[in-house]
Structures are given as structure tokens and as C-alpha cells.
Amino acid sequence: MATTGGSSVRVGPVPFKDVEHDGDMVTAVPERPSEEYVALVSALPCCTIAGMSNTKLCCYQGFWLPEGLAPAAAALQRRFEPRPSDVIVASLPKGGTTWLVALAFATLARRAHPPGSGDHPLRRLNPHQCLPFLEGMFISGLEGMLDALPSPRLMNTHMPLAMIPGAVPADGAGGGCRVVYICREPKDMVVSLWHYFRRVYPDLEFSEVFDIACDGTMLWGPFWDHILGYWRASVARPENVLFLRYEELLRDPAENVRRLARFVGMPFSAAEEEDGVVRGIVELCSLDSLRGMEANKAGYVDTRTKFPREALFRKGVTDDWKSHMTPEMACRMDDIVADKLRGTGLAFP
Ligand code: A3P
Numbered sequence: 001m002a003t004t005g006g007s008s009v010r011v012g013p014v015p016f017k018d019v020e021h022d023g024d025m026v027t028a029v030p031e032r033p034s035e036e037y038v039a040l041v042s043a044l045p046c047c048t049i050a051g052m053s054n055t056k057l058c059c060y061q062g063f064w065l066p067e068g069l070a071p072a073a074a075a076l077q078r079r080f081e082p083r084p085s086d087v088i089v090a091s092l093p094k095g096g097t098t099w100l101v102a103l104a105f106a107t108l109a110r111r112a113h114p115p116g117s118g119d120h121p122l123r124r125l126n127p128h129q130c131l132p133f134l135e136g137m138f139i140s141g142l143e144g145m146l147d148a149l150p151s152p153r154l155m156n157t158h159m160p161l162a163m164i165p166g167a168v169p170a171d172g173a174g175g176g177c178r179v180v181y182i183c184r185e186p187k188d189m190v191v192s193l194w195h196y197f198r199r200v201y202p203d204l205e206f207s208e209v210f211d212i213a214c215d216g217t218m219l220w221g222p223f224w225d226h227i228l229g230y231w232r233a234s235v236a237r238p239e240n241v242l243f244l245r246y247e248e249l250l251r252d253p254a255e256n257v258r259r260l261a262r263f264v265g266m267p268f269s270a271a272e273e274e275d276g277v278v279r280g281i282v283e284l285c286s287l288d289s290l291r292g293m294e295a296n297k298a299g300y301v302d303t304r305t306k307f308p309r310e311a312l313f314r315k316g317v318t319d320d321w322k323s324h325m326t327p328e329m330a331c332r333m334d335d336i337v338a339d340k341l342r343g344t345g346l347a348f349p
Helices: 035-042 067-079 097-108 134-139 143-148 186-198 206-215 223-236 246-251 253-263 270-274 277-284 287-292 327-341
Strands: 046-049 055-060 063-066 087-091 154-157 178-183 241-245
Touching (some): 055 067, 087 097, 097 246, 097 277, 178 223, 186 223, 241 246, 270 277
Parallel strands (some): 087 178, 178 241
Antiparallel strands (some): 046 055
16 A cells, blocks of 8 residues: 555555455445436437447437446536546547556556566556546446545546546636546547457447447547547646647657656656666556556456456557558548548647
């Protein structure tokens, strides 16, 4: 357990899995979503993804959320109270979430858990077990556990920024917390998503995933609005939102880890640089390193959906879309993206 200055005061982030069932942590009795939220969801437009056993999505404030998470979005908007020291890792699925979750945990927790230590939490836990999944906590009525976590809290989410309004206050207002977003080239993200979904829905056609991505009816989509919400906030409030790109992380992971550390107010000291701490974090969180951990070879991302953890670690490259999309498909998606991003200052080269 992390402590500060030899005292027994707990400092975060603590590996969430280690405290999840800690008696001290449970301050709320799990509850089902209230009738109010159930009623809210039943009034929303819905659609289904045929190739995924008719998975149902509901459109909440312009975003297509998995049905079960729409009440969480409403609850988050109303009740989530960020602390100034909070760090939220945000992404779309297959945008590089797991990598950023691991890097953020290793960076923020490095004083209690040096990256080279044999008992580092990332050597025994899947990266997602180290952080609470924000919407998961709110849908399960476990948000009281968030209140009990020591600061700084490190959490992750796939929610659009609009669902966590307290994180980045409106123009001119102070407060909020820090959000680190990872964005990936959309064609590669869609290819990655299809490979992932196929692990549970082997008959799912690539064209179906491609079409829902282009239509905007992809989980947590439209992807362009998801990305733009965070992008615009990063431009307007760079002290609150750091916008990282998966391709840049691949190109220069160490420099991006330094950016992350500076952003969260924990820059690497000269002594840490000399001791190779940055290199240690990059190595610990590399695709090969994480893939090789026992905790990532077996088990499920969550026991309900049954996606195997090892499916989180596939190729980790750029331009994989070239082996899956026809030139017409690539052109269609590029045109959509260019149209949606025009004038925003964001582009995918
Ligand atoms: P590919 O399917 O293209 O290989 P997410 O974590 O958001 O679900 O994203 C998964 C994608 O990130 C997968 O992409 C996976 O291989 C890649 N990935 C996971 N861990 C990584 C790491 N440590 N370094 C680079 N890429 C990683």
C-alpha cells in the first residue's frame, strides 16, 4: 500500500483491485439504477448491432452508448464530483486505452512502485484492474468506493467529455481535474475494434463494423464527436486536458511519458532521468512486456462480456487498415473525417 513520508496516510493511486474489496473502501451499498434513470433510458432512441447478437445501443445526448451504460452517463453528469488532484484517462475503445492506463498508472504510482520492482502491480494485474472504470462504478452503484479512494485518484472512462462536466469547467471557471485523452487514427481503430469483437462474435463481418463507424452508431460514437469534445477542450483548457495520439506514442513513448508526467504535476527529476525511470516505465508497459504477463494471458476483461484479456494485446502498429479496407472504404472514411474535422485544427495525416 502506498504511503507518504513513512506515515500511514494512504496516497494514490492505489491498484484498484487491491482495495476493491477492502472493508474500509465500501461506503455505499450497491444499488440498482433508480427508476428515474430506467425511465430516462426507455425514452431514448435505440438501435442494435445485428452481428453482435443484437447488442443494443441508446442515443444519450447525441452519443450511442451501450444500453446498460446510458443510466451511468446520467448519473455521472449529476453526481460525479472530481477532486482537483484527479486524473482521468479517457479514450474510445481500441484507441490505445490499455497502454495509456498502464503508462499513467506506472507514472503516477512510481514512487510507491518503481517500474523495475519485481512486485510491481502491473506484473500481477491486468492494467484495467489497476484503475476504476468510471461508468462501471456509477452503473453498479459503487460510486461510494470512488469517494473512499486516496488522492490522487486515477480513473478511466470511455464516456464523451460532455458526460463528465465537472472534469473540465466551462470557460472562465476554475476547478476541474486533469484528463488525459488518447486518440487513434480512425481507420486503424475500426480495424482493431473488429478484431476484438470477433473474439466473442466470430461471424461479425468487417463491413458491419465499418458501416456503424461511418454512420456514427458505433459504441460511444460518433467517434468524431467523441474525439472533438476532448480535442476542443485540450485547446481551450490545456491545463485540464492533455490530448495524446497513439501514433505519437508509438513513435516516441518516452517523450510522451514525460509530457504525461509534467501534465499531472509529477515531472521526472534529473535523478529519475539518470536512473532510467522513464525507460523503465516504457519497457514495463510495452506491448511485449504486458502481453507476456500471466495476468494478461488468461481471464476476461470483464466476466459478463467474456472478452479475453489477451485480446487487448494484438499487433500495436499503424496502418493495419491497409490490409482490411478497400480503397473505396478508406476514401469514404477519410472523407467523413475530413468533413467533420474541418476548421477544428485537428487532422489525421
Ligand atoms: P491493435 O488491435 O491494432 O493491435 P484498447 O486498449 O483501447 O482496447 O486498444 C487496443 C489496441 O491497442 C490494440 O491495437 C492493441 O494491440 C494495442 N495495444 C495494447 N497495448 C499496447 C501497448 N502496450 N503498446 C502499443 N499498443 C498496444
